[in-house]
Amino acid sequence: MKPPVYGLLAEFGTEAAFRTAVADLRAAGCVRLEAYTPYPVEPSVLPGTTPMGWIMLIAGLVGAGGGFFLQWFAARDYPLDIGGRPLNSWPAFVPITFELTVLTAALTGVFAFFCLAGFPRLHHPVLGDPRFKRASQDRFFVCLCADDPLYADAHVRRVLANAQPDSMAEVSA
């Protein structure tokens, strides 16, 4: 029995060739595409958005509210009457509210990024390919995953071959 296949991994030496290949595959109708680059290429080759902004905004607001509440609550829980000044001395609570806003947003942002990216992850099929060692250095990779409906399609294979990858081989799952 053949070992299960994760996908078809093609290697490119330049960003331009890699871009063309991804664009051609997408034009051919492939949906389960993965792209790997040694630095963030702009604009991104794959469509999509990121929820990071919203996540961090909400986390920051929660941090701000929680930080202020902590101080407001403590001022009532152990009241200090200093010459009849109001217990809710909010200007003095601003610095810590700000610090906790930043702390909560940053911690949540990093945690959310790990969740979105599936980190930490000990292994991934593409990491098993010896060619892939250069994905973190100077090579660009496109992976057409085996669960794509067009994976076995001869036309798609030809499109990828026409993009002239430096190498093209299947990686096992």
Add this chain to the structure above:
Amino acid sequence: MKAPEKSPLGEPHPSLIAPGQTLDSVTRTVSDIPLRHPHPRFWWTAFLAAFALVLLLLVSIAWLFTRGIGVWGVTVPIAWGFAIVNFVWWIGIGHAGTFISAILLLLHQAWRTSINRFTEAMTLFAVACAGLYPLLHLGRPQFFYWLVPYPDTMGLWPQFRSPLEWDVFAVSTYAMVSLLFWYVGLLPDLATMRDRAATRWKARVYGLLSLGWRGDARHWRHYQKLYILLAGLAAPLVVSVHTIVGLDFAIAILPGWHSTIFPPFFVAGAIFSGFSMVLTLIIPLRAVYKLQGLITDRHLDLMAKVMMTTGWLVIYGYFCEFFTAWRSGNVFEQFTAANRVIGPYAGYFWALMVCNVLAPQFLWSSRLRHNIVVLFVVAFMVNVGMWIERFVIVITSLHRDFLPSSWGMYHATFWDYSTLAGTVGLFVALLFLFLRFLPAISMTEMRRFVAKKEGGQ
């Protein structure tokens, strides 16, 4: 005025990287330092010297915990001695790291690229040294956790209206966010280290640290958003931290401290001292590890200019202190100002003027600014000058305040000096461990830089 770093087309200034660098060459140059460990004799000499000081720090702390803070020169009226001077000095040094990595990123200054990783590490280690001092300065350090709000059985809360409590939150948030920012920046580079490691166990350790990073285009999208947002959070954070440190002084009613100029003056001083520390460290390291192709003379030139600019902001702070004292009509303020210039600690004041006001003026000359030795000496003097500045602020203000009956003098003991030397050792030892095991320049950002440059031509 020089041309801006970034042209409207977006390609970086050509003199920020040596000609002929490729994706592969920048990756190799940077990753070979931890992987192949060149110049072992230099590394071991520097590391062991620093490590000896770390041992001295441990001895000093052990003695301090055994005998109490009486082993230091702190007394009444000078209850804030070296510990607070060193705390402010170290935390200020850290600020250049965040300034370079976050504020210059938001301002699209391409020249930050090859120095940001190193300066972020510098920030972390400086904050670690800084954070030690307030804890050591507690009379009963075993109760440090009383500074943190938690539902304790005594039914008490920390005093949230005190700048010293703000400091707890500011410094711990700063340390945490700096660590996250640094680690998130390192992730793709740790993957590169994993893939370039020659032995299996090295690949495993770097692999574990890289958390499974593989440069997926979808991950990059989240990553870039996260990175820019962390920078956006770190930028006001760094200003808030030294503002709060400034408020530690300004909210007190002591003449010489009670001044509205303190928060901005402290922030400018922090960035001034931070840039001087970056130059002091980068000039020798760049020479030893032959990184002139990545950290070019133009980088040093730009850092020297930032140092001069912030230096002038600090000079404005000095001016303001004296001007306010003069125009306030307050006899205590006027006495404190005069006492700084001609009092028992006048020597420190004039040393401060030489180091912080006089020395940086040599950098007006482009020829002197491009002379590595001159630049190094000036940067080193500013480091010393900024330490003296904090000494002048803390000690001379405290030693003669309102009542002549409560005047005193500060005499630093051996253990004051040994703790200072020990944290210098800790800082240097951590930096050398960082150089030994982690890529000191962001390979990812250098690759993007090279790619942009190629695209622009």
